[in-house]
Amino acid sequence: MPTGVPIEFSGLTKRFGSVAAVSDLTFTVEPGQVTGFLGPNGAGKTTTLRMLLGLVQPSAGSASFGGTAYAKLDSPLSTVGASLEAASFHPGRSARNHLAVYAQAAGLPKTAPDAALEKVGLAGYANRRVGGYSLGMRQRLGLAFALLGDPGVLVLDEPINGLDPEGIKWIRLLLRAMAAEGRTVLISSHLLSEVQQTVDEVVIISHGTLVHRGELSTLDTSDTKQVQVNAADRDRLAEILREAGYTVSNLRSGVLVDNAEAGEIGRLAFDAGIPLTGLSQKRTGLEESFLTLVGEEGSL
Amino acid sequence: MSLVHTVRSETTKITSTRLWWVLALIMVGYVGLCAGGLGAIFGGLGTNTTGPVLPDAQIPLLIYSFATSVGYVFPVLFGALAVTSEFRFQSLTPTFLAIPRRGVVLTGKLITLFLAGAGFGVLALIASMGAGAAVLAGFGIDPLLGDPDTWAFVGRSLLAMALWAAIGVGLGTLVPSQVAAIVIVLAFTQFVEPLLRLGSTITDWSAQIGQFLPGSASDALVGSSIYTAMSGTTSVALEWWQGGLVLAAIAAVATLIGSATSWRRDVS
Ligand SMILES: Nc1ncnc2c1ncn2[C@@H]1O[C@H](COP(=O)(O)OP(=O)(O)OP(=O)(O)O)[C@@H](O)[C@H]1O
Ligand SMILES: [Mg+2]
Numbered sequence: 001m002p003t004g005v006p007i008e009f010s011g012l013t014k015r016f017g018s019v020a021a022v023s024d025l026t027f028t029v030e031p032g033q034v035t036g037f038l039g040p041n042g043a044g045k046t047t048t049l050r051m052l053l054g055l056v057q058p059s060a061g062s063a064s065f066g067g068t069a070y071a072k073l074d075s076p077l078s079t080v081g082a083s084l085e086a087a088s089f090h091p092g093r094s095a096r097n098h099l100a101v102y103a104q105a106a107g108l109p110k111t112a113p114d115a116a117l118e119k120v121g122l123a124g125y126a127n128r129r130v131g132g133y134s135l136g137m138r139q140r141l142g143l144a145f146a147l148l149g150d151p152g153v154l155v156l157d158e159p160i161n162g163l164d165p166e167g168i169k170w171i172r173l174l175l176r177a178m179a180a181e182g183r184t185v186l187i188s189s190h191l192l193s194e195v196q197q198t199v200d201e202v203v204i205i206s207h208g209t210l211v212h213r214g215e216l217s218t219l220d221t222s223d224t225k226q227v228q229v230n231a232a233d234r235d236r237l238a239e240i241l242r243e244a245g246y247t248v249s250n251l252r253s254g255v256l257v258d259n260a261e262a263g264e265i266g267r268l269a270f271d272a273g274i275p276l277t278g279l280s281q282k283r284t285g286l287e288e289s290f291l292t293l294v295g296e297e298g299s300l
Numbered sequence: 301m302s303l304v305h306t307v308r309s310e311t312t313k314i315t316s317t318r319l320w321w322v323l324a325l326i327m328v329g330y331v332g333l334c335a336g337g338l339g340a341i342f343g344g345l346g347t348n349t350t351g352p353v354l355p356d357a358q359i360p361l362l363i364y365s366f367a368t369s370v371g372y373v374f375p376v377l378f379g380a381l382a383v384t385s386e387f388r389f390q391s392l393t394p395t396f397l398a399i400p401r402r403g404v405v406l407t408g409k410l411i412t413l414f415l416a417g418a419g420f421g422v423l424a425l426i427a428s429m430g431a432g433a434a435v436l437a438g439f440g441i442d443p444l445l446g447d448p449d450t451w452a453f454v455g456r457s458l459l460a461m462a463l464w465a466a467i468g469v470g471l472g473t474l475v476p477s478q479v480a481a482i483v484i485v486l487a488f489t490q491f492v493e494p495l496l497r498l499g500s501t502i503t504d505w506s507a508q509i510g511q512f513l514p515g516s517a518s519d520a521l522v523g524s525s526i527y528t529a530m531s532g533t534t535s536v537a538l539e540w541w542q543g544g545l546v547l548a549a550i551a552a553v554a555t556l557i558g559s560a561t562s563w564r565r566d567v568s
Binding site: 047092104107 | 302306385394399400567
């Protein structure tokens with residue numbers, strides 16, 4: 001089982017003429033967890049990842065995989081699997097040949113392309129020209145390229161873009177499983193909500209500068225914890241909760257309880273003999289904190 | 301080691317899309333038609349006894365040399381497209397991810413396309429010699445297929461086609477825009493260079509320069525061509541090996557400049 005190495009960014013900077021796309025980024029991405037690399041459109045995520053992968057020359061600073069720059073890795077595809085947002089394939093080539101081209105370049109076994117297509121669920125489309133692929137299929141093909149060398153590190157730019165709900169669930173489980181195996185997983189997104197259920201850690205940039213990093217929970221700075229709960233007899237439920245001293249408001253599908261823990265609300269309903277049809281803790285703070293961090297004018 | 305991998309990968313790249321056989325098909329048809337057509341003209345002239353333009357012994361190679369004199373544009377295009385399509389479809393990203401040493405990738409491409417150019421040469425010669433020899437034999441002219449000179453000519457033609465594909469690679473790195481590269485190849489080979497070659501024969505000093513034009517150098521390498529036959533005086537021409545060196549130098553200089561410019565740039 002390949003294990004991950006940390007990804008280290010050190011003072012990474014990129015200027016395009018007068019535009020400072022990335023400014024002095026320094027952080028480390030640890031193995032064994034999924035790290036979300038977040039920021040609004042144009043924040044510099046893709047530029048940062050391209051510098052990490054040796055595709056774009058930094059203006060200053062460096063990035064490495066356990067101390068080794070990408071270009072110096074002995075077997076890059078078996079160490080780092082990467083997929084970038086741009087559709088990088090010849091439309092006239094079949095998916096199997098597309099992967100075979102790079103498997104041969106990296107000296108991987110002949111079985112690698114089919115194994116990778118199998119993992120992303122494209123085995124049935126292996127001989128079809130990639131030009132006819134749908135957006136989601138292209139996204140999966142990009143992921144198959146990343147998985148080609150069974151690498152210990154995954155670097156994925158916007159991997160969830162274009163996937164259907166089933167696909168999102170699938171990639172979430174896949175990435176979590178890979179992190180659980182000890183691999184390093186770094187995924188970028190411009191939407192916190194898109195990766196919220198996938199990532200352990202977040203690194204947030206805005207205008208090319210690091211604005212926050214830490215565990216996902218550290219982002220939830222709001223002190224009002226809310227619970228959404230529902231029952232067939234909604235009125236009675238609300239009454240019980242008010243009697244217990246909670247502030248309750250009506251929603252379209254249930255009632256919202258301020259300053260509450262889901263477990264406590266469930267127990268109250270159980271004691272009162274009210275069968276619940278829904279119960280969930282709401283983390284309203286996350287998205288708001290994200291927007292505050294990246295600034296009002298954070299988006300383009 | 302990784303150069304072997306690169307060549308293998310580049311070979312899969314050029315064989316896994318339709319381009320090679322579309323170009324090869326057009327080339328074979330075009331070359332075969334020219335060779336067969338001219339063979340028929342010479343054959344007809346010979347039997348009409350109106351006086352052959354050339355001695356019979358020179359006719360076969362002249363006809364076979366259509367493989368290079370009209371066929372060379374195909375390996376150039378193929379070489380150029382092998383590079384420009386990487387820029388166009390942004391496949392440099394996965395290519396450089398698999399092999400981050402860009403110089404190795406370009407060297408592998410050059411070797412692969414050199415060999416592919418020779419492959420185009422094989423097909424072009426099959427077309428020109430197949431059609432030409434059949435027509436000549438039909439008119440009772442010896443197609444000289446057993447002559448060692450013919451087979452030396454074949455070897456030099458294969459080298460010429462291989463070098464033309466390498467020139468295409470160099471051009472592709474110099475002009476990464478696919479459309480621009482195609483326009484340049486077609487305009488130069490079909491229009492600009494034939495005019496320059498014709499013009500250069502007017503004075504002695506310009507003929508000295510004209511022999512270094514890539515098409516002239518290629519004809520010198522091959523040793524026979526419809527162009528040199530038409531312009532009459534073949535007094536000013538490079539030795540065959542000098543012609544080969546001129547083509548190799550053009551390929552090397554173009555690729556070196558390209559490798560230091562477009563090939564080094566940020567891939568985004
Ligand atoms: N090749 C380039 N030339 C000039 N400017 C560039 C280039 N590439 C990126 N930029 C600029 O750098 C900034 C960061 O772009 P980047 O693509 O890294 O953002 P991003 O965070 O990936 O955005 P998105 O969420 O839209 O993908 C933008 O202002 C962009 O216009
Ligand atoms: Mg981006």
